Amino acid sequence: MSVQTRIVSEDEADLRLDRWFRRHFPNVTQGALQKLCRTGQVRVDGKRVTGASRLVPAQTVRIPPLPDASAVAKEGPPPLDPMLAREIERMVIYRDDKVIVLNKPSGLATQGGPGIIKHVDMMLEGLQGDSEHRPRLVHRIDRDTSGILLLARTPGVAAKLAAAFRGRDVHKTYWAVVVGRPTPASGVIDQPLAKLGAGNGALVIAAERDDEDAAHARTEYETLDGAGRKISWLGLSPLTGRTHQLRVHCESLGTPILGDPRYGGKLAHPEGFTDRLHLHARALDIPHPDGGRLMVAAPLPPHMRDTFKDLGFVAGETPKPERRHGGGAERAVAKTGRSARR
Template identity: 40%
Template sequence: MSNPFHHSESLDRPIDVAQLTAEQIQSRLLHRDGLMLVIDKPAGLPVHRGPKGGPNLEASFDALRFGLPRPPVLAHRLDKDTSGCLVLGRHRKATASLGLLFKHGKVSKTYWAIVEGGPTADEGIIDLPLGRLNAERGWWQKVDEQGQPAVTNWKVMGRGDGLTWLALEPVTGRTHQLRVHTSAQGWPIVGDNIYGNGPRFGEPRLHLHSREIGIPISRNKEPVRVVAPAPEHMHARLRACGWNGE
């Protein structure tokens, strides 16, 4: 069976993932319990419907009701071009609880990124406040001493071909935080067309993946830990940095 998320390396057109069918989004389910779902978001698909319409993840949520009267709701968001663990609340009370966990930094998040060049050390912390780049580009960020505090822990997982494979843990949850922080260090994420050297359209896609999430949803239990498999578009560069396919 062909992979519906595989794209040929074409530089002359925007690459977008089509609207997911019920079967496709159900096949991307990583975790399900009475309170929440965790799905493996494909790169290239926005979570929300944009002002111009078009494919988006929320439009497929009706297929994730699993007997409940309403579709699940996003508990947080990932950028359009970021793949991996995305948490959904299954009903209003659960969504409110999850929202507070994210807001107060109780959810542990580990992202995998492939960056150009890379640090000389094997681990460290980036502590650089972020502010809005300008009013026109509402989401775009920059390092700004007057901005909001932003902290990222990083660890080298492997190196090769002038690239570095990093595990990134955002302590804070600012918009585009990992993309701006790595770029500010001089090692932008491969495929980043805003803060790095990525193409405006086409390959390579952004090499940023929400690899693992830990959600302390129940007070008396260990956090729910969910891992998302590395997306196909990152496989080649991950292997170049020593990834063994796990």
């Protein structure tokens, strides 16, 4: 490999040089890069730099010969099974040049882990197309939860959206069928949560407010319909993003989510209902990387659709994806939840 230069793209603005290198040359270690910078072999616009230097669009990065880079590039990952590529393509409900939105089925894990042999993350190559970047997960939802999953098409977009999630500029609406009827019918669940154990086997519990190990957690909820006092349909909007937050918060109300395999005990599994988790990531309202906001909603999974039909709950038509160039995001999400009763 000879000396080459690469131009920093708009998508890579303000990225540290060492992180930029990891994206383009993942086989170059941090120590090796530091040596290349120290000896002046790596330069930006002809000037000496360090791994912590921030990049600006249109700058040129000088890359010295990296003998192992071509070998790693030629090996690459094994091609994705065509069946998996078709499967993830069927999940797409919105796509533009910055983001992709999936409607993940219940039972499919978002990422790998012990005992998980199939997950969304391993299938993302099927959505790469002609791009040099493989789409990236911006957030996760539980394996048993269905609904909206957001992907970024480039690393820069992923960073912007991750910051939006951390800054609470993302509005999420979930639909859940719960056992019982909450009192009051709407409100905010302000219940700290603590995690017991680690990994996939960890259990989340409602904690005391003075528990130093507990995490602050808040969820808005609204009862959208009910079948007497036995079963209710709730709209849920998490104001924080804790593991299993919605499932434990519903349990703390005394109304566990129908079919929950981990929380609620026998109460969550009444006779006559499909024994699957009835929690669906219904709507997502995000700041779009190109400006304005994007609102996307996902139709119910088959098992929840059947339960809605049996109970007489009317979900209505799923709104089409919509780009907006103004405010009103919170009102839009709330409207998506309420419209189902019309």
